[in-house]
Amino acid sequence: xxxxxxxxxxxxxxxxxxxxxxxxxxxxxxxxxxxxxxxxxxxxxxxxxxxxxxxxxxxxxxxxxxxxxxxxxxxxxxxxxxxxxxxxxxxxxxxxxxxxxxxxxxxxxxxxxxxxxxxxxxxxxxxxxxxxxxxxxxxxxxxxxxxxxxxxxxxxxxxxxxxxxxxxxxxxxxxxxxxxxxxxxxxxxxxxxxxxxxxxxxxxxxxxxxxxxxxxxxxxxxxxxxxxxxxxxxxxxxxxxxxxxxxxxxxxxxxxxxxxxxxxxxxxxxxxxxxxxxxxxxxxxxxxxxxxxxxxxxxxxxxxxxxxxxxxxxxxxxxxxxxxxxxxxxxxxxxxxxxxxxxxxxxxxxxxxxxxxxxxxxxxxxxxxxxxxxxxxxxxxxxxxxxxxxxxxxxxxxxxxxxxxxxxxxxxxxxxxxxxxxxxxxxxxxxxxxxxxxxxxxxxxxxxxxxxxxxxxxxxxxxxxxxxxxxxxxxxxxxxxxxxxxxxxxxxxxxxxxxxxxxxxxxxxxxxxxxxxxxxxxxxxxxxxxxxxxxxxxxxxxxxxxxxxxxxxxxxxxxxxxxxxxx
Numbered sequence: 001x002x003x004x005x006x007x008x009x010x011x012x013x014x015x016x017x018x019x020x021x022x023x024x025x026x027x028x029x030x031x032x033x034x035x036x037x038x039x040x041x042x043x044x045x046x047x048x049x050x051x052x053x054x055x056x057x058x059x060x061x062x063x064x065x066x067x068x069x070x071x072x073x074x075x076x077x078x079x080x081x082x083x084x085x086x087x088x089x090x091x092x093x094x095x096x097x098x099x100x101x102x103x104x105x106x107x108x109x110x111x112x113x114x115x116x117x118x119x120x121x122x123x124x125x126x127x128x129x130x131x132x133x134x135x136x137x138x139x140x141x142x143x144x145x146x147x148x149x150x151x152x153x154x155x156x157x158x159x160x161x162x163x164x165x166x167x168x169x170x171x172x173x174x175x176x177x178x179x180x181x182x183x184x185x186x187x188x189x190x191x192x193x194x195x196x197x198x199x200x201x202x203x204x205x206x207x208x209x210x211x212x213x214x215x216x217x218x219x220x221x222x223x224x225x226x227x228x229x230x231x232x233x234x235x236x237x238x239x240x241x242x243x244x245x246x247x248x249x250x251x252x253x254x255x256x257x258x259x260x261x262x263x264x265x266x267x268x269x270x271x272x273x274x275x276x277x278x279x280x281x282x283x284x285x286x287x288x289x290x291x292x293x294x295x296x297x298x299x300x301x302x303x304x305x306x307x308x309x310x311x312x313x314x315x316x317x318x319x320x321x322x323x324x325x326x327x328x329x330x331x332x333x334x335x336x337x338x339x340x341x342x343x344x345x346x347x348x349x350x351x352x353x354x355x356x357x358x359x360x361x362x363x364x365x366x367x368x369x370x371x372x373x374x375x376x377x378x379x380x381x382x383x384x385x386x387x388x389x390x391x392x393x394x395x396x397x398x399x400x401x402x403x404x405x406x407x408x409x410x411x412x413x414x415x416x417x418x419x420x421x422x423x424x425x426x427x428x429x430x431x432x433x434x435x436x437x438x439x440x441x442x443x444x445x446x447x448x449x450x451x452x453x454x455x456x457x458x459x460x461x462x463x464x465x466x467x468x469x470x471x472x473x474x475x476x477x478x479x480x481x482x483x484x485x486x487x488x489x490x491x492x493x494x495x496x497x498x499x500x501x502x503x504x505x506x507x508x509x510x511x512x513x514x515x516x517x518x519x520x521x522x523x524x525x526x527x528x529x530x531x532x533x534x535x536x537x538x539x540x541x542x543x544x545x546x547x548x549x550x551x552x553x554x555x556x557x558x559x560x561x562x563x564x565x566x567x
Contacts (some may be wrong), residue, residue, distance in 0.1 A: 043108040047116045047127060050107060052158025052170065054131035060272050062265070064136075064179070072179050073148060076262060078253075078269060079133040084123030084155045085176025085186065087238060089220035091122045094194070094239070094525045095532055097201055100214040104244065106162050112215070121215040121242045123155065123175040130158040134178035138259060139252030139320025140370050142354055145259070149252060149320050150180025153188060156248060167276070169248055170214075174240040187223045193239035194517050194528055195508075196331040200243065202508045202535040208306045209327040211245040216528075218520070229349055237521070245329060247277055251371045252320035258374040267378055277325055289375055290383050294390045297368055299326035301397035304364045309405040310507065311337035311437040313357040315347040315563070319367045333563040336507045338554050340430035340437040346510070346563045361398050368394060408502050409441050410480070411495040413487040422479055429470045438507050439463035439551065445499035449484065449492040452477050462553050504538035506550050511558035 044050040057079065064080035066072070074080060093112060101107045111117050119125040126132060134151040141149075154173045161167050173196070174188030193216055203210040221238040249269075257266035274292055275283045281291045303326045307314065314321070315333035323329045335346025342358030350356075355363060372387055379387060406423045416422075430440055443461040451457065455474060457464045467473055484495060508531065516527040534545045545551065 043102055043106050045108040045110055046114070047107075047111065047120060050105075050127070051129040052127055052160055053129045054133065054156075054158050056159050056167075056276075057133060057156070057169075058131060061268065066179075069177065069179065071177075071181055074136050074150070074179055075260060076265065077136060078265070079135055079156070080179050081131060082134045082155065082178045083126065083132050083176075084157075084172055086124040087122060087219035087221045087240075091118060091124070091217050091219050092523065093118055093121075094190075094216040094218050094520060095197055095528050096215045097197075097213055097532070099536075100201075100212050100244065104162055104166070104168055104212065105160060105214065118217065121172070122217045122219070122240055123172050126157070132157050134180055135248060135253070136180065136256060137250060137252040137320055138256030139250075139318050140255070140367070141318040141320070142350075142352075143366070146318075146320075147259075148180065148256060149182075151178055152181040152184050153178070153186040166246075168244045168246060171243050171245070171248060172240050173243055174238060185223065187221070187238045188240065189223050189225055189236040190218045190239040190520055191227075191236060191517050192332070193218070193241050194520055195334070195513050196241050196243070198513060198516070198528065198531055198535065199331050199334060199508050200328075201532060202538070203312070203328055205536050205538055206310055206504060206507075208310065208312075209303060209325075211243050211327060211329045214242040214244060216241050245323070245325075245327060247273070247323070247325050248329070249273055249324045250320055250329065251322045251324060251367055251374070252318075253324065254374040255319060255370060258377055263377050266374070270375075270378070273324060287383065289378055290386055290390070293372060293375055293387055296324060296326060296371065297390055297394050298397050300364050300368060301361075301394055302326065302401050303328065304360050305398055305401035305405055307360060308357070308402060309409065310504065311340070311357070313337070313344055313346050313355070313360065315345075315350070315355055317355050317360060317363045317367065319370050322364075322367045335510055335563055337437045338509060338558070339434040340427065340440070341434070342431065348563060361395075361402075364398070365391075365394050405502075409499065410444070411499040412483060413490055416483060416486065418479075418483070422476075422483060425472075425476050425479070429467060429472060429476060433466050433470050435467040436463040436553070438504060440467060441499075441503040442505050442551075445496055445503045448496070449481060453481060501539055505541060506534055506538045506545055508535060509550075509554060509558070510561050510563060511554055512550060514558075514561055 061078040062076060064074055064077045067081060069082045096112045098109050101109055101111070120127055132155040134155060136148065136150045139146055139149050153175065154171050155175045156169055156171045159167060159169050174193060177186035197213040197216040200210050200213045204212060216239065218237055218239045223236050223238045224233050225236050226233045253269065254266060257269065270289060270292065271283055274281050274288055278292060278295060281288050285291065313335050315335065321330040333347035337344045337357060343353065344357045345353050345355065347355060368391055372391055375387065376384055403420060403423065407419055410423070412419060430437065440463040443464045447457065447461055447464065455468065455477065457468055512531060516531055519527050530544060530548065534542055534550060
């Protein structure tokens with residue numbers, strides 16, 4: 001039976017009259033207040049009326065028997081109990097997501113103004129019902145088995161089930177060392193934390209499965225980073241993101257158990273994941289692991305197709321960064337393409353260009369093969385053969401979904417055997433002319449068919465003007481218009497409305513994030529706030545965004561920006 005460890009006095013929430021102003025101790029849940037992890041009847045305006053639970057993660061699994069926090073090789077468990085390390089200096093709130101607070105966490109937005117909230121989201125206090133955990137996992141990094149990895153600077157602080165019945169796992173990133181920190185200091189810097197906060201929210205509003213970000217705080221604690229791994233170590237500021245996901249389990253969660261021969265624990269974890277997150281699969285079905293694998297294969301193909309449809313490159317597609325729920329997690333040196341380039345690599349440390357945007361589908365297949373390798377000890381010979389056949393179908397899943405998404409981006413209805421050629425033809429012209437990926441599709445959503453037919457491209461459509469310089473552009477336009485006209489009952493107005501709902505006008509371009517980071521380093525968080533607001537409505541023209549130049553040609557200095565793994 002697992003027992004709650006001794007809670008450090010400096011972290012014990014409610015041990016002094018500090019939680020709710022002068023009202024003293026935060027009351028334990030009773031008949032009129034929610035039990036840990038249960039749903040409050042209305043949004044809580046104070047954290048006193050709100051609680052987490054770690055029981056659903058602690059009860060099913062053995063926990064690391066060593067409670068001391070030092071780097072070591074851990075075995076025979078899923079989690080280690082370890083508490084966040086508070087910052088030593090003043091902490092400032094940089095940003096919050098109103099939707100996450102109110103719609104997911106049932107917290108009123110006014111709670112962000114309290115000192116209690118600031119202490120909670122910065123790891124300074126542990127809320128009622130929480131037992132902070134660090135997850136043990138392994139992974140293949142850049143194609144090679146890396147052994148034990150784990151949450152080296154993140155703490156899973158509890159599970160919250162909201163008024164909609166949704167179960168969310170809350171995690172602080174940048175909150176201090178754990179047994180899995182290896183040579184790291186357990187911290188994250190403001191630069192990377194701004195990027196993660198903005199991008200996870202931006203991806204959600206683009207309709208792409210992703211973890212969410214509730215808040216971002218920054219301290220004046222010194223954190224030293226060699227940003228580009230060139231020996232130029234610089235002082236940066238420590239920051240913490242409170243992020244959420246339905247589950248933080250990833251392919252590496254299973255790999256570490258298979259590699260360590262902990263098969264009973266592997267089976268237990270798989271059954272837990274299936275029961276909690278794959279309700280269509282019966283937990284007593286003898287083929288449940290096969291069905292689980294089939295679902296992950298198809299959903300991974302779907303996720304990467306969605307990435308490609310918005311020009312998103314994850315940057316570090318290691319198996320420890322691939323979610324078993326097929327959501328986007330662990331935002332590091334990611335990037336959205338400006339000019340269309342299948343060789344686009346956002347990560348400066350990816351010298352071999354393994355994770356270039358055009359290789360993401362193949363990397364997905366590699367990662368799924370490692371998932372299958374982890375599952376094989378639990379499969380019989382027949383199931384192993386069927387699983388291999390399922391994996392062989394990944395390419396078809398990906399191609400079908402990719403085609404479907406790009407047909408939508410071009411406003412195509414119905415089926416035509418030449419659609420794949422039409423899409424490939426456009427992408428080749430875009431590559432040759434270095435046309436902007438996002439704005440090419442957006443401007444095709446806004447330009448009229450008559451303007452295209454006459455090759456009359458207004459000056460405001462700068463991406464299409466670049467595309468129009470190609471000698472084969474007129475040929476592609478002719479094919480495109482013929483295809484559009486082949487579907488009876490459609491109209492040009494309907495086509496433009498349809499395309500405008502799937503082709504964003506605003507994405508988190510690297511230069512935009514960098515501009516927000518530079519201001520945030522000076523304690524000016526206005527652009528972080530502006531971007532967060534703009535990216536909530538990526539498909540709608542916004543005056544504030546237009547004034548900021550977010551839909552204009554990227555500035556010249558943006559071409560020389562580099563993104564680093566060092567975060």
